[in-house]
Amino acid sequence: MTESSAVLARPPLPDDGDLDLLLLIRHFELALLDLFGQGRIDGTTHTCLGQEYVPVSLRPLLGETDYVFSNHRGHGHYLARFEDPAGLLAEIMGREGAVCRGVGGSQHIFRDRYMSTGVQGESLPVATGVALHLKNTSPGSLACVYIGDGTWGEGAVYEALNIASLWRLPLLVVVEHNGIAQSTPTARQMAGTVRGRAEAFGARHYRVDTSDVTLIREELAPLVSEVRLENRPLVVEFATQRLGPHSKGDDTRPREVVRDAEAHDWYRRLAQADPRRFARADEAQRARVAALVEEVCARPQSRWDPCA
Numbered sequence: 001m002t003e004s005s006a007v008l009a010r011p012p013l014p015d016d017g018d019l020d021l022l023l024l025i026r027h028f029e030l031a032l033l034d035l036f037g038q039g040r041i042d043g044t045t046h047t048c049l050g051q052e053y054v055p056v057s058l059r060p061l062l063g064e065t066d067y068v069f070s071n072h073r074g075h076g077h078y079l080a081r082f083e084d085p086a087g088l089l090a091e092i093m094g095r096e097g098a099v100c101r102g103v104g105g106s107q108h109i110f111r112d113r114y115m116s117t118g119v120q121g122e123s124l125p126v127a128t129g130v131a132l133h134l135k136n137t138s139p140g141s142l143a144c145v146y147i148g149d150g151t152w153g154e155g156a157v158y159e160a161l162n163i164a165s166l167w168r169l170p171l172l173v174v175v176e177h178n179g180i181a182q183s184t185p186t187a188r189q190m191a192g193t194v195r196g197r198a199e200a201f202g203a204r205h206y207r208v209d210t211s212d213v214t215l216i217r218e219e220l221a222p223l224v225s226e227v228r229l230e231n232r233p234l235v236v237e238f239a240t241q242r243l244g245p246h247s248k249g250d251d252t253r254p255r256e257v258v259r260d261a262e263a264h265d266w267y268r269r270l271a272q273a274d275p276r277r278f279a280r281a282d283e284a285q286r287a288r289v290a291a292l293v294e295e296v297c298a299r300p301q302s303r304w305d306p307c308a
């Protein structure tokens, strides 16, 4: 899929709900890096700056009975699923009101049918098992799992794809291919392609090359329906980009690579498309996150008593 001339006929910005969510995630992630910089958050964090549109595009394609498995870079996945920035920030900061009482932190969130893990590749076999369960108990539901391109270096990915394909399971694998794993460019460690690897197991593959959420949805909707109705695993590969460091201050990329990513950022594209509407929405979400940070920082520490 590419941004074709047909896109020119669309309104320049996505609808208000999508735009607000994109900007909420953007400002949430920027605020986290800022809080880390000030020494007000401990532990680690991996922001999804540049990749926000991936879960926002998928949001209406995933239903309440579906399961979503996220990874170390999962704040956007969570916010697109629940739009609960207060619960997530409280979780990351260990404050009252935290989604998992502050014991999960940035990477390990469990809520309803949503679960994230910092262990690369861990979630795919779990999602495959859940997909089997859904096939047997809740036809029409699916298990969706987000992984990065670097996670194709984990053997568990292949075991899961093999079984999902052989047993015809409703598994949706979303690959956020940002071209780098921590500090290793994917071109330096991956032989062949994600498509070749998915198709080797009989899993369908679809590549997304745009950040236009409306277009992405239109293209993916029938494919995701097929996962549900035909129990056929699908690998959707988003050609995307990481704007920020891998974690906090660990960006090893040459400056021109980062500049190129910034030049192709959805944020810049939308800001140019409709500057006034964009600026209004942007400021509203920036202010929303600033107020949230102040409010959550003022909360008492979350107390978790394992014996209670």
Ligand SMILES: Cc1ncc(C[n+]2csc(CCOP(=O)(O)OP(=O)(O)O)c2C)c(N)n1
Binding pocket: 072, 073, 118, 119, 120, 121, 147, 148, 149, 150, 151, 152, 176, 178, 180, 181, 182, 242, 246
């Ligand atoms: C099993 C395992 N090995 C190593 C790590 C350390 N680690 C965390 S993220 C990461 C790179 C992940 O790259 P990718 O899957 O491309 O996702 P991205 O960070 O680019 O979103 C590594 C090596 C880990 N979390 N789990």
